[in-house]
Amino acid sequence: MANLQIGNMQGLPTELTSFLTTLQAQIMNVQNRTDQLERLAAENARLTTELDHARTTIANLQKQLGSQNAxxxxxxxxxxxxxxxxxxxxxxxxxxxxxxxxxxxKASVSLPVTAPKMSTVPSARRIAASVRMFALPSGPSGYEYVYIPRSRRLKHKEVCSSLRTLGVDSSRLLDINFPARGVIGILVHVQYADTFKAKLTTASVEILDAFDPLDPDNVADPKYASLSTHELANTAAMLHHDRCLQALQFLRPHVAIPVGHFFCEEGWISEDEIPTRTTLTNAAGGSLFKRQRSSSVTMSE
Incomplete structure (x- = not known):
């Protein structure tokens, strides 16, 4: 079933085609997560080996130091x-x-000298984030994707760095993804949306207000070239659905849950896919989502 090609569904009833398309998306999502888990297991094995080696080295050094002090x-x-x-x-x-x-x-030279810890002054951004934590909810609530163009392929770190250069508070950016060729999607809270757009406008960055993440034209991968317009629309919805679920995996629980409700209200995910504190805690405890993002990146407030 995982290898089912959408192009072979022509002639099937619309409801069956929609069901198979959704099922294929879910299977692809499970396969992606399985691959992620295997990579994490390999990384865990490597780190365990390095930890055992470090412990052995420490034990040998302690033994040598003990014999020197005898x-x-x-x-x-x-x-x-x-x-x-x-x-x-x-x-x-x-x-x-x-x-x-x-x-x-020689003994005095061989012993490590621990430098005293210097207290750091918290930045204005960290202070503002702490203030928001203890403030009563006020003003409009909700979230918004702001779409801007890109002239070339970019990494997420490059996007964040460039936006910080323009005066954007990167800690207020909840998700950054690439929904189409030449487009960047940035998720922000509605209370920061106007400020964010103003900084972009001041820097002469165009805001793509008319962009639709579900537009079939967004599907530019050559492997989908044989699909009909209806099938491309389903594929665009499936890809955006996966982007939304991936974004939720990297948000802190107090942000992921309301963002999940926003995605559901937009019709991008189903109600049963909205995360709960239990599912988010279990996922974090298993370190399943602690990997580096490959197609999308999120940062908690």
Whole structure:
């Protein structure tokens, strides 16, 4: 079923075609998550190996340090033979006093010096975020995707960096995705939308108010070239549906839940796909969604 081609559905009833298209989207979503889980399992195995190696190294260093600090009858005859702190054979040609001073100097160099932690002054953005946390809800509620053009293929870090250069508070950007060739979609809260648009307009960045993420023309992948207009519309809806679900995976629970309701009200996801605190906690606990985003990126407020 996962390999079912939409092009083979011609001639089937519309309801069956819609059902198979939805089923295919769900299977693709499960396959993507399975691949993600396998990559995370491999990464976990690698990190576990590195952790075991680090623990072994620490144990060896502690053992060496303990042996260096142990009392000896002829402590003045002990000297270090290498910078790592290994104990070598005593040099009988040196005077005891000189050997003792050499031991002290080398031992002091080998011990790590921990710099005192300096308190950092919180930035204005962090202070504003903390104030919003304790403020009573006021003003309009809801979310809005703002669409702007792009002249070339961009990475999400490049988008964030460029927007910060234009004076945009990147912590207020909830999702960044690429719904069509030459278009960037940015999700913001409606209370920040006007400010965000004003900064874009001031910087002479065009806002694509007429852009529709469900437009069949957005599907530019050559593998869909043989599809009919109706099938392209279903494919565009399926791709946008997946983008929405992916965005929810990277938002903090207190943001993901209301954003999920917004997506549902727009008709982009179903009501049973709105996340709950239980599902979000389980997902975070399993580290399933802690990967780096490949097609979309989100940042919590």
């Amino acid at each position: 009392p000896e009858k002829n402590f003045s005859e002990i000297s270090l033979s290498n910078p790592a702190g290994a104990v070598g054979a005593p040099d009988k040609n040196k005077e005891p006093g000189l050997e003792a001073s050499t031991w002290a100097s």
